[in-house]
Amino acid sequence: DAGVTQSPTHLIKTRGQHVTLRCSPISGHKSVSWYQQVLGQGPQFIFQYYEKEERGRGNFPDRFSARQFPNYSSELNVNALLLGDSALYLCASSLFLASSSYNEQFFGPGTRLTVL
Amino acid sequence: ELKVEQNPLFLSMQEGKNYTIYCNYSTTSDRLYWYRQDPGKSLESLFVLLSNGAVKQEGRLMASLDTKARLSTLHITAAVHDLSATYFCAVDIFPSTGGFKTIFGAGTRLFVKA
Numbered sequence: 001d002a003g004v005t006q007s008p009t010h011l012i013k014t015r016g017q018h019v020t021l022r023c024s025p026i027s028g029h030k031s032v033s034w035y036q037q038v039l040g041q042g043p044q045f046i047f048q049y050y051e052k053e054e055r056g057r058g059n060f061p062d063r064f065s066a067r068q069f070p071n072y073s074s075e076l077n078v079n080a081l082l083l084g085d086s087a088l089y090l091c092a093s094s095l096f097l098a099s100s101s102y103n104e105q106f107f108g109p110g111t112r113l114t115v116l
Numbered sequence: 117e118l119k120v121e122q123n124p125l126f127l128s129m130q131e132g133k134n135y136t137i138y139c140n141y142s143t144t145s146d147r148l149y150w151y152r153q154d155p156g157k158s159l160e161s162l163f164v165l166l167s168n169g170a171v172k173q174e175g176r177l178m179a180s181l182d183t184k185a186r187l188s189t190l191h192i193t194a195a196v197h198d199l200s201a202t203y204f205c206a207v208d209i210f211p212s213t214g215g216f217k218t219i220f221g222a223g224t225r226l227f228v229k230a
Contacts, residue, residue, distance in 0.1 A: 033218070042120075042204050042220035043159070055215025090158060092218075105218065107159040 002026070004093050004108035012114045013081050021076045021111045025093030031055075032074040033105065034066055035090040043090055049074055050096075078113075086115045118143045118209050122221035130229055132194050137224045139188040139205035147208040148188045149218070150179050152201045159204070163190075195228045202226070 005024045013019050025032050031050045035043035048056035049068035063079045072093075078085055089112075092105040119142040129135050139148070147166055151159040163172045165181035165188060172179050176199065178191045188205055206220040 031215075035218075035220075042206075042222050043218075045217045045219065048215045048217065050215060055213045056211055056217045058217065104161065104164060106161075109158045 004091055004106050006089075006091050006108040006111050008111060009109065010112045010114075012116060014116050015081055015083060017081050017115075018077065018079050019081060019113060021078075021089050021091075021113070023074045023076070023091030023093075023108060025072050025074070025091075026106055029093035029095050029106075030072055031094045031096060032068055032072065033092045033094075034074070034076045035092065036060070036085075037088040037090060037110075038084075039087070046076065081115045083115050086113060088112050118145070118207060118219045120205060120207050120219050120221040122203075122205055122224050124224060125222060126225045126227075128227045128229060129192075129195050131196055134194065135192050137190040137192070137203060137205075137226075139190070139221055141186050141188075141205075141207045141219075143209065144183070144186075145207045145209060146183055148181050149206045149208075150177075150188070150190055151204045151206065153204065153223070154201050162203075192226075195226075197228045197230055200226055200228045 007022045033048040034046040037043040045058040047066045052068045066076045068074045088110045090110045091108045094105045121140045150162040163179040168183040170181045176193045181188045202223045202225050204223045206218050208216045210216050
């Protein structure tokens, strides 16, 4: 079985541009979460989606948005890019949403975004 | 808002030595994770700790959880160079929307010298 896949692997953009990052979860997984990892720091939670609905949002500006499709894949969109948006963007998938039962997250390889 | 603090943030140790990395978190949670990250790579899950007193071991690494003290430890026994990496602890919190957020510590950069 394929793990979580993300595309593209690397991306270079200039300030003010827009970017779309894509994630395909493990087959059967319905929950996708997005994280931003700036060099030298821990991952920061951006969004969680489950069954196409946003179920969690981190402290990121409205320039960041996401959606989940009927096949459970997801896109992260970032508008009006800033230099500070340069980071590794990680996607993680899990089976369920429920907080009452444990479900492990599996991380994809990430998309390295560089904003010049 | 939940804070997850790791210490030390940087650790340089000799092969064969033992050491412990600490992870404190500021609010109640009974789900704690340890991940390993090699430079330029994604996160590799090491341990999932789900209850007070949980202890898990894999090779030279052992993790434990004390939910009352809000503390987890990652103990390294007889370190080898291959353990050089960044280690993150992370904790789940559950907003009212029914989902969960995973909050990560800043990471401990471990370098094992031969």
